[in-house]
Amino acid sequence: MKPLRPSVLDPLFAPATALSGVGPKLAKALDRLLGDETHAARVTDLLFHLPTGAIDRRPSESIAEAPIGEVATFSAQVTEHRPAPPTKAKAPYRVIVEDETGDVTLVFFHADVRHLLQTLPIGAYRIISGKLELWDGMRQMVHPDRILDPKLAATLPSVEPVYGLTEGIGGRVMARIAAGAAERCPELPEWQDPAFLTRHDFVPFRDAIHALHHPVDLKAATGETVARRRIAFDELLASQIALALVRRQQKKAAGRATAGDGALRHAIETALPFTLTDGQRKAIADIHDDMEKPERMLRLLQGDVGSGKTVVALMAMAAAAEARRQSVLMAPTEILARQHAERLAPLADKAGLKLALLTGREKGAGRRQVLEGLANGEIDIVVGTHALFQEGVAFHDLALAVVDEQHRFGVHQRLLLGAKGEAVDILVMTATPIPRTLALTWFGDMDVSILSEKPAGRKPITTRAISLERYDEVVGAVGRALDAGAQVYWVCPLVQESDTLDVAAAQERFEALQAIFGDKVGLLHGQMPGRDKDAAMAAFSRGQTRVLVSTTVIEVGVDVPNASVMVIEHAERFGLAQLHQLRGRIGRGSAASTCLLLYKGPLGQVAEARLTIMRESEDGFRIAEEDLRLRGEGEVLGTRQSGSPDWRIARPEIDGDLLAAARDDARLLIERDPQLETPRGQAIRTLLYLFERDVAIRLLRAG
Ligand code: ADP
Numbered sequence: 001m002k003p004l005r006p007s008v009l010d011p012l013f014a015p016a017t018a019l020s021g022v023g024p025k026l027a028k029a030l031d032r033l034l035g036d037e038t039h040a041a042r043v044t045d046l047l048f049h050l051p052t053g054a055i056d057r058r059p060s061e062s063i064a065e066a067p068i069g070e071v072a073t074f075s076a077q078v079t080e081h082r083p084a085p086p087t088k089a090k091a092p093y094r095v096i097v098e099d100e101t102g103d104v105t106l107v108f109f110h111a112d113v114r115h116l117l118q119t120l121p122i123g124a125y126r127i128i129s130g131k132l133e134l135w136d137g138m139r140q141m142v143h144p145d146r147i148l149d150p151k152l153a154a155t156l157p158s159v160e161p162v163y164g165l166t167e168g169i170g171g172r173v174m175a176r177i178a179a180g181a182a183e184r185c186p187e188l189p190e191w192q193d194p195a196f197l198t199r200h201d202f203v204p205f206r207d208a209i210h211a212l213h214h215p216v217d218l219k220a221a222t223g224e225t226v227a228r229r230r231i232a233f234d235e236l237l238a239s240q241i242a243l244a245l246v247r248r249q250q251k252k253a254a255g256r257a258t259a260g261d262g263a264l265r266h267a268i269e270t271a272l273p274f275t276l277t278d279g280q281r282k283a284i285a286d287i288h289d290d291m292e293k294p295e296r297m298l299r300l301l302q303g304d305v306g307s308g309k310t311v312v313a314l315m316a317m318a319a320a321a322e323a324r325r326q327s328v329l330m331a332p333t334e335i336l337a338r339q340h341a342e343r344l345a346p347l348a349d350k351a352g353l354k355l356a357l358l359t360g361r362e363k364g365a366g367r368r369q370v371l372e373g374l375a376n377g378e379i380d381i382v383v384g385t386h387a388l389f390q391e392g393v394a395f396h397d398l399a400l401a402v403v404d405e406q407h408r409f410g411v412h413q414r415l416l417l418g419a420k421g422e423a424v425d426i427l428v429m430t431a432t433p434i435p436r437t438l439a440l441t442w443f444g445d446m447d448v449s450i451l452s453e454k455p456a457g458r459k460p461i462t463t464r465a466i467s468l469e470r471y472d473e474v475v476g477a478v479g480r481a482l483d484a485g486a487q488v489y490w491v492c493p494l495v496q497e498s499d500t501l502d503v504a505a506a507q508e509r510f511e512a513l514q515a516i517f518g519d520k521v522g523l524l525h526g527q528m529p530g531r532d533k534d535a536a537m538a539a540f541s542r543g544q545t546r547v548l549v550s551t552t553v554i555e556v557g558v559d560v561p562n563a564s565v566m567v568i569e570h571a572e573r574f575g576l577a578q579l580h581q582l583r584g585r586i587g588r589g590s591a592a593s594t595c596l597l598l599y600k601g602p603l604g605q606v607a608e609a610r611l612t613i614m615r616e617s618e619d620g621f622r623i624a625e626e627d628l629r630l631r632g633e634g635e636v637l638g639t640r641q642s643g644s645p646d647w648r649i650a651r652p653e654i655d656g657d658l659l660a661a662a663r664d665d666a667r668l669l670i671e672r673d674p675q676l677e678t679p680r681g682q683a684i685r686t687l688l689y690l691f692e693r694d695v696a697i698r699l700l701r702a703g
């Protein structure tokens with residue numbers, strides 16, 4: 001009855017340690033780079049860890065012709081060893097190589113002299129490859145990447161793929177294990193329509209993967225190639241099939257009508273310190289209409305940061321409670337879950353609703369009590385992180401699940417949610433404005449409500465870009481803002497994607513500002529124990545601390561209306577969407593707000609463009625479209641920079657035509673072969689397993 005993973009895929013789902021040369025130490029580094037909470041790095045993760053660029057190692061004719069300032073490869077004779085003078089122990093060890101056109105000084109710090117004498121014996125010819133530079137008018141190369149005996153010239157690939165790396169894995173090792181993974185990829189049944197393959201000149205999956213890991217030229221490693229498009233199309237087809245299956249399931253699964261009398265909603269509305277905007281009213285009405293129908297609701301509430309989505313969620317949950325049914329509100333972070341619970345509790349209270357908080361941190365008797373309350377129906381609303389849903393908490397009668405800030409969750413989890421509950425209405429709230437090109441694909445299966453206006457009385461935010469060199473002036477301005485009664489967020493960036501360095505930077509800034517402003521300054525970062533995080537957030541929320549130095553943990557959803565100044569340090573390191581999210585933390589109260597983007601110059605073109613857009617616009621929609629445009633053109637494209645958190649290979653901005661084709665193909669296929677039983681259907685199953693569309697697999701198993 002169950003379609004199990006086809007055994008042809010077994011080699012790909014083996015742990016990375018199955019590859020030759022991957023021992024426990026390397027495996028650990030790979031886990032950090034490619035694994036996640038649920039699994040260690042596997043062969044398949046390496047298969048899809050595509051090169052982000054390539055190094056050209058084609059040899060130059062002579063030293064004179066070798067390019068300066070780039071990676072150069074040439075052949076030369078070793079003529080001299082120049083050890084560091086005994087008086088200068090830290091000076092580098094130098095080796096001179098030359099041909100008839102010139103010489104190059106190879107420079108080695110902390111040299112292993114015995115090793116150098118072995119690899120570069122005087123008189124021998126060697127192929128040398130590495131970054132060639134001019135130093136005082138002389139050619140030099142610090143630590144060549146490659147030193148080869150000419151006999152082994154054939155082993156040096158002329159174009160070498162470059163991969164995303166992490167501590168403990170060098171470029172060469174990564175290239176070797178990625179090639180090993182590609183080697184291990186078996187021939188798979190063809191899941192694509194043969195006519196389509198021919199039309200696009202697509203080679204089989206295995207060949208495409210092989211080509212991607214063995215680029216023949218620079219373009220093949222980074223840009224548009226038929227091989228990458230083929231894999232992108234496979235991925236798009238897998239995700240579109242999953243969507244088609246979910247859609248079909250949703251049509252099958254009847255929902256339940258949840259109809260209330262409006263009494264609780266009325267009570268909450270009266271208790272609100274503001275009047276609802278028209279957009280909020282309309283969204284609440286849409287949601288209520290959906291809930292009243294016997295079909296299941298699957299609605300997306302889209303509204304820029306600060307547009308007031310939370311109260312819409314509360315009204316929806318109140319409507320469920322009017323029908324004596326329960327709701328759950330899921331937040332992407334612990335901090336946000338707590339904040340929601342704190343904000344909503346007084347309002348819920350006034351309406352006589354019982355609201356509880358449940359996250360991984362609620363333990364012991366408190367937790368048991370909440371679980372009991374949920375099981376016996378005493379609790380109307382539970383707020384938590386999404387772990388809550390996964391831990392199999394039992395409800396008395398769950399009517400509605402609200403998912404906040406879902407861009408952190410990813411489409412995949414949303415689908416999981418949709419496939420999970422029996423007739424549970426689902427409301428997804430997102431602040432990420434989704435450009436038109438993507439909207440259909442991401443949310444093709446959902447109805448949409450949009451909050452287009454911000455609550456009245458918001459003042460525009462003044463955004464300025466300031467060089468970090470003017471740090472002292474910025475601190476002065478912060479001081480004046482504090483004197484005027486404002487509260488300030490000070491955000492420190494991710495340092496090279498490393499948690500520890502990241503935290504160190506925030507810690508350091510915290511201490512520096514504390515030295516000036518004393519105990520008005522608080523600190524918040526991801527590595528603090530949960531309780532300390534709460535305390536730091538609460539102190540800032542109460543106004544006890546006036547400056548909150550933090551890492552990007554405050555990016556999503558945090559709401560302290562009195563905070564009207566935001567300083568973002570190293571703004572050039574952030575993406576546009578992230579800057580917009582961060583800035584959305586201010587401009588929430590009645591005071592005029594200021595956002596200072598501190599950058600370290602010189603700025604690259606893309607970074608400069610980002611900061612300019614931030615200064616010019618507060619419109620999340622425009623920012624999102626610019627973001628897509630910049631990412632498409634500007635950056636070296638990594639495998640995980642695709643527009644959807646669900647896609648590793650496909651890039652919607654350039655694969656738009658494939659996306660449309662995949663959608664049509666998927667719909668037709670599921671219509672004709674709903675259980676994937678035809679020969680092509682069987683191959684499609686392999687595709688779904690390969691791209692781990694668990695939702696689709698689960699639906700197929702359920703029959
Ligand atoms: P987001 O859409 O980013 O989740 P929130 O729901 O956190 O926004 O709301 C942002 C702030 O705006 C909150 O302080 C909230 O109380 C306030 N707010 C929401 N709706 C209104 C309204 N209609 N008028 C005034 N303030 C509002």
Ligand code: MG
Nearest residue numbers: 309310404557
């Ligand atoms: Mg929010």
